[in-house]
Every structure is written in C-alpha cells, then in structure tokens.
Amino acid sequence: ITNHLPTAELQALDAAHHMHPFTANAELADKGARVITRASGITLTDSEGNEILDAMAGLWCVNIGYGRDELADVAARQMRELPYYNTFFMTTHAPVIALAAKIAELAPGDLNHVFFAGSGSEANDTNIRMVRHYWAEKGKPTKSVIISRNNAYHGSSVGSGSLGGMSGMHAQGGLPIPDIHHIEQPHWWAEGGDMDPEEFGLLRAQELEKAILELGEERVAAFIAEPVQGAGGVIVPPASYWPEIQRICDKYEILLIADEVICGFGRTGNWFGCQTMGIRPDIMTIAKGLSSGYAPIGGSVVSDDVAAVIGAGEFNHGYTYSGHPVAAAVALENLRILEEEGIVDHVRDVAAPYLKEKWEALTDHPLVGEAKIVGMMGSIALVPNKDSRAPFAEAGTAGFICRERCFANNLVMRHVGDRMIISPPLVITPAEIDMLISRARKALDECYAELQKRDLL
Numbered sequence: 001i002t003n004h005l006p007t008a009e010l011q012a013l014d015a016a017h018h019m020h021p022f023t024a025n026a027e028l029a030d031k032g033a034r035v036i037t038r039a040s041g042i043t044l045t046d047s048e049g050n051e052i053l054d055a056m057a058g059l060w061c062v063n064i065g066y067g068r069d070e071l072a073d074v075a076a077r078q079m080r081e082l083p084y085y086n087t088f089f090m091t092t093h094a095p096v097i098a099l100a101a102k103i104a105e106l107a108p109g110d111l112n113h114v115f116f117a118g119s120g121s122e123a124n125d126t127n128i129r130m131v132r133h134y135w136a137e138k139g140k141p142t143k144s145v146i147i148s149r150n151n152a153y154h155g156s157s158v159g160s161g162s163l164g165g166m167s168g169m170h171a172q173g174g175l176p177i178p179d180i181h182h183i184e185q186p187h188w189w190a191e192g193g194d195m196d197p198e199e200f201g202l203l204r205a206q207e208l209e210k211a212i213l214e215l216g217e218e219r220v221a222a223f224i225a226e227p228v229q230g231a232g233g234v235i236v237p238p239a240s241y242w243p244e245i246q247r248i249c250d251k252y253e254i255l256l257i258a259d260e261v262i263c264g265f266g267r268t269g270n271w272f273g274c275q276t277m278g279i280r281p282d283i284m285t286i287a288k289g290l291s292s293g294y295a296p297i298g299g300s301v302v303s304d305d306v307a308a309v310i311g312a313g314e315f316n317h318g319y320t321y322s323g324h325p326v327a328a329a330v331a332l333e334n335l336r337i338l339e340e341e342g343i344v345d346h347v348r349d350v351a352a353p354y355l356k357e358k359w360e361a362l363t364d365h366p367l368v369g370e371a372k373i374v375g376m377m378g379s380i381a382l383v384p385n386k387d388s389r390a391p392f393a394e395a396g397t398a399g400f401i402c403r404e405r406c407f408a409n410n411l412v413m414r415h416v417g418d419r420m421i422i423s424p425p426l427v428i429t430p431a432e433i434d435m436l437i438s439r440a441r442k443a444l445d446e447c448y449a450e451l452q453k454r455d456l457l
C-alpha cells in the first residue's frame with residue numbers, strides 16, 4: 001500500500017481497517033478520508049493534488065514547518081547508531097542527555113529536570129503521579145487532589161482525560177478518575193455576561209481559592225492549566241486572571257503545572273507560554289512543538305525542588321519510549337533550528353504582530369463577533385448577530401460549515417463549536433499570512449451565504 005494507489009482504494013482500505021481518533025468512523029467511511037501525501041513549508045498536498053495551506057500546523061505542532069530534511073538526516077543517523085535503548089536500570093544515551101540539557105537551558109527559572117514520555121497525555125499522566133508522590137514524600141499524603149478547569153484539554157488517556165474538562169470525553173469510559181476537581185474557565189466571551197472582562201477574570205481566578213477552601217488546603221496537591229486554552233477554542237484569559245492564580249498558588253501550598261503542549265516552543269511569542277502570561281510553574285508539560293511533530297515525544301519539565309524530592313527515592317513510573325533516542329535526536333535538531341534560525345524572534349518581531357493586525361481585522365466581517373490572538377494561536381467567534389454575543393441556536397453548525405468552506409478554499413482551520421481556530425507553523429511569512437487571511441475571508445463569505453440559505457442567521 002503506497003501513496004501511489006488511487007485515492008478511492010486507499011480510502012476503502014482505510015475505512016476497512018483504520019480507527020480514526022475523535023471520529024465517527026462509520027460516517028467517515030461513507031465519505032472517505034482525505035489522503036495527505038506530502039507537505040513542505042506551510043503547505044500540505046493531498047492525493048488529488050490539492051495544495052492546502054495548513055493554518056493548524058498539523059495539530060498545533062509543526063512549528064518549524066514541513067520538509068526540513070535535517071530532521072530526517074538526524075533520525076536516519078541515530079537509527080543506524082543506536083535505534084533504541086531504554087533509560088531504565090541505570091542506563092542512558094547521548095541524545096536524551098543532550099535534549100534534557102537543552103530543554104533545561106531554554107526553560108525559565110529552576111525548571112532544570114525533564115521526565116520524558118511519548119506524548120502530552122503520557123506526560124500529564126506522569127504529572128498526576130509525580131505531584132501526588134511529591135506530597136506523600138513530604139509527609140502530606142492527603143494532598144492528592146488536582147484542580148483543573150472545565151473545557152480544558154490535557155490529553156486523552158484515563159488520567160489526562162480526567163484532568164481535561166471536556167464533558168463529551170468524560171461521558172465515555174467513566175471519567176474523571178477520583179481526586180480531580182474542575183472549576184469554571186476564564187471564557188469571558190461565552191460566560192462573562194455583562195461583567196467587565198477584568199472583573200470576570202478575577203472572579204474566575206478566585207474560583208481556585210474557593211475550591212481550595214472548600215476541599216481543604218491539606219487535600220489539594222496542584223493546579224493545572226494551559227497558559228492559553230488551545231483545543232477548548234483558543235480562549236485568552238483576561239489580563240487579571242493569571243496574576244491572581246499565581247497569588248493563590250503562592251498563598252496556599254499547591255504546585256502549579258503549566259500545560260505547554262501547545263503554548264510551548266515559540267507558539268505565544270516567547271519560548272514558553274508561562275513567560276508570556278508571567279507565571280512561575282513548578283512543572284511544565286511539553287510535547288508537539290518539542291519535535292515539531294516529526295517524531296512522537298513529550299515530557300514534564302520539573303523544578304529543582306520537585307525533582308529533588310522525587311529523586312530522593314525510587315519513583316516507580318516510566319515508559320518504554322521515555323527518552324527514545326531517535327525521537328530525542330529529532331527533537332534536539334528541531335530545537336537547534338528553532339534557536340539558530342531565530343524563529344521565536346521571528347514570531348515576536350514579524351509574524352505575530354502582522355498576523356494579529358490581519359486576524360483582528362476579521363471583526364469587520366458580518367459573521368465575526370470576536371477575534372483573539374496570542375502569538376501564533378488565534379480564534380474568532382462566529383455569531384448570528386454582531387451586536388450581541390448570543391450564540392447560534394444550533395451550536396457547531398456554523399463552525400462545521402466554515403471548516404468545510406476552508407477546505408474548499410485549500411485552507412485548514414480548526415473549528416471548536418462556532419469558534420474558528422488557527423495555529424500556523426511559526427515560520428509563516430507575511431506574504432503567506434496574506435494568503436491565509438484571503439482564503440479565510442472567502443470561506444467566511446461562503447459560510448455566511450450558506451447560513452443565509454439555510455435560514456440560520
């Protein structure tokens with residue numbers, strides 16, 4: 001089976017044998033999946049030869065863009081030298097040492113230690129066990145509750161899916177696991193009512209203090225949050241939110257976990273989202289941009305204090321592929337490119353300011369109520385009526401139509417309900433941003449016409 005088979009044959013085999021994530025597979029089998037065959041820069045090519053502008057960087061992850069052969073070369077070399085060995089039982093190898101040291105150098109503050117995993121979900125599972133073990137080692141075993149937010153996304157394993165706050169996921173498979181507590185999210189557009197955004201941000205942050213007092217400080221181990229919520233719809237918290245969260249974390253003895261799976265490695269205009277939001281985490285979850293998606297790898301970046309407590313005895317946790325040598329070598333090459341080509345500076349000084357200007361101008365479209373963006377992750381809220389923030393009667397239909405119109409215009413944007421999302425490769429140029437915006441505008445116009453035709457406006 002190769003890319004050269006006719007599309008229909010590939011689709012039939014895919015439908016017969018491949019279960020897709022987060023998909024109604026029977027429905028997809030009828031339609032046939034889109035076969036992506038190649039990619040270069042910010043552009044995908046599908047089996048029908050369509051050249052598609054990937055404004056989602058795969059799944060928020062291809063930060064350096066597609067087609068960087070340097071990573072393939074490094075992977076091949078490492079595979080020949082040492083394709084695999086584990087880091088259990090007192091062994092290690094150069095790629096994982098070099099990667100851990102490089103991450104420690106790039107990470108802020110005293111986040112100098114890395115526990116590796118194969119994905120962001122696995123890294124957040126590590127975090128659940130690590131923070132609970134940390135407090136047990138400090139003689140406070142009742143501190144086992146982790147507080148998270150509704151509509152957060154932290155992964156799809158049993159533990160990380162429980163940390164997340166997505167009701168549709170919790171409804172399948174009996175989530176959340178015990179001792180995970182969710183508070184309301186800082187989503188002013190959908191939930192702020194008539195409140196001033198800054199007042200709303202404080203109120204939602206104080207939900208954390210309320211939860212700690214309700215549960216009892218002796219029960220609470222940690223708080224986990226994305227600096228900017230990604231899969232929940234690129235929800236940018238009011239400026240008042242994070243300083244208040246940090247104050248509360250400092251006031252009570254709870255650890256702060258910043259989930260940087262999306263926000264990390266340049267996405268928000270700094271190396272990490274916690275730097276953009278001005279917070280000091282004890283642990284950062286990383287994956288995605290760590291390798292630009294070229295190889296599966298994730299991890300937990302851990303402070304000196306937490307690492308010292310965990311390291312005092314044996315921490316009975318780990319994965320076969322923790323620190324996989326090929327994935328580590330690829331990730332290191334990815335970080336070398338990010339650093340040596342000044343891609344984070346390109347985001348801060350060129351791409352993000354230009355994208356912000358063009359993205360926020362979309363509010364001149366009749367369908368667009370709100371446009372928010374931090375660095376290279378942005379969202380717009382599609383609304384039936386520009387004057388109110390009232391949602392569509394049929395939630396998600398406008399978003400779905402708009403996503404279809406994007407594909408029809410050779411553009412990938414994600415939809416979360418009736419919010420449209422972008423998270424393009426960080427290497428995107430102003431000229432490519434103009435292409436992105438013009439295709440997005442066309443898709444919005446066609447979506448608007450379709451909604452009018454269906455009398456949904």
Ligand SMILES: Cc1ncc(COP(=O)(O)O)c(CNc2cccc(C(=O)O)c2)c1O
Nearest residue numbers: 119120121153154155230231259261262287
């Ligand atoms: C903040 C955050 N934390 C953890 C994970 C889990 O990482 P893994 O997938 O590597 O286990 C994620 C992943 N984020 C993610 C994954 C898949 C789809 C989408 C989407 O927006 O459609 C988002 C994420 O966005």
